[in-house]
Amino acid sequence: MDKDRCFWVGSAEWGDFLGRLVGEASVYALGGEGGRFFYRQLIRKDIGDIVYNPVRAVQPLKSFIFSPREEVVGPSDREGRKQTIIVGVKACDISSLEILDRALKETDLPDPVYQERRQRIVLISSDCSEPQETCFCTLVGRAPYPESGFDLNLSKVDGGFVVAVGSERGAELVDSHRSLFREATAEEIARRDRDRGDILRRVDRINESVAQKRSYQEIVKDSYSSELWVKHSESCVECTACNNICPTCHCYLLDDVSGAEGFVKVRSWDSCVHTGYARVAGGLNPRPHLWERFRNRYLCKFLYMKENFGLLGCTGCGRCIEACQGKIDMREVLQELAG
């Protein structure tokens, strides 16, 4: 079966489909309310409560593939693990995997744990229908619906879903449960595209007052010596929530486990906002001041990652804005820097 094909599935049949998958794989889906949705491991009786569209999950997708803390050298056995199917992933998180893949997988020496987990992940994404005030994917050249990078994508249409196939693996999934699906009609696809257009415009409207003519890359490049960094970092309390919740942040440190047999190395997330992030033995620190570390985060997202991976390191998911204890809004910082 070709990828890039579109099917239609009714809600009840889709539920049957997921019910079958729950037996074969670990399935996670979105649940929650009030605009805050979390990935939860799916059991059959909860299939009817899954929240498909509204908006991205609170957790970043990286938490499935790049754990906060895990052994990368040691006795743990990763053979024979089940597939992990994640339902309801949003476009911003699909984009984040492009960055993580380039950083940790598509390199000369790939991270073996990331590679193994990544390979086991099946992504069933869905279009956004309720963008939040913190959403700004359209400001970083992305959209509130995925165009690639998924296995299957769901767009809610008339009591069911238009299902786009995005990979061979997605095609196989549909194929093996073919009786539940039928080809989508041109009208259904047109309806999906209209809805997508509406949501795109809604994200644009949310960001009307902060949208910039110049690219964020240019703005950050031209703002290196700006005095505004000091001002904007004033309310930062160095909690590092922005790093931890960011779907593309992947800085890590390696620790050796004491008292272990042989070499055991643990890889844990690190945060560039921490004072000691780049401090070397002897005490020298290239960024001793908070405002320098604050600035570095913007430089990393909008300049360095673009140089390293050909992509901006920001997907516009808005999690850092939502998580910030100091009420720092990246969009407003960039707006002021732009002058």
Place this chain on the structure above:
Amino acid sequence: MVNPYLPQESIIEEVIPETPTIKTFVLRPENGLKFSTGQFIELTVPGVGEAPFTPSSSPFQTEKVEITVMDVGHVTHRLHQMREGDRVGIRGPYGRGYPLEEFYNKEVLVLGGGVGFAPLRSLLFTLLHDLSKYKRVVLCYGAKTPADIVYKGLIPQWREKIEVLCSVDRADETWKEHEGVVTTLLDKFEIDIKNSVAVVCGPPVMMKFATFKLLDLGYRPEDIYLSMERKMYCGIGQCRHCMIGGLFVCKDGPVFTYSQVKELPDIWA
């Protein structure tokens, strides 16, 4: 699947005290280690941690590798307590070393400070391996006091083959050579700057002032080679700790020309 984080078992074969705070460790990796001069390794002290070091030994010797280490941090402190026969781990080699072809037929000025002599010793072993490829080799080495000089036994041997100038910041009654920071040695001899490259390694403050001095003398930024130092974990361009601007010290370096880094932020920290 190759696990790049898995170190190679290595035995400490010999510990050579250099100064009160610096030791050279002769390591024998289970499967040997091939490296180009200027590349670095990640050394694991089991149960303690890892740190990057550029071998100070000759790349022509592959069954053993030597590192010269100052007792300055968590890992190096524990390493300093280790003895012959103890077990460590080695990953690597990583990064890009010295681009020797760029040095051919030129006057190579090697400028070292303190324990920054370590990678330069490896470079000098390499240059001395076939000295005819280079027009001239001059070594300028500086340390804080005479007691802080490393490779004391080697310097007289090298004097027979290349020009060697030494200085200390603070002399004592035994010191017969120059007194002053290492950059002041550059006023003591002539060099054909237009046909020369300068290779610098030392503490950041020394590299900074050495670079400015070399620029003053007329060296072009692309002819000044610097060994950049940064906090490092993975060594393979992933963990992002060692970044200077958009460059990875571990992957794009650790040797950079000044022209590569001069526009980047915080290079001398």
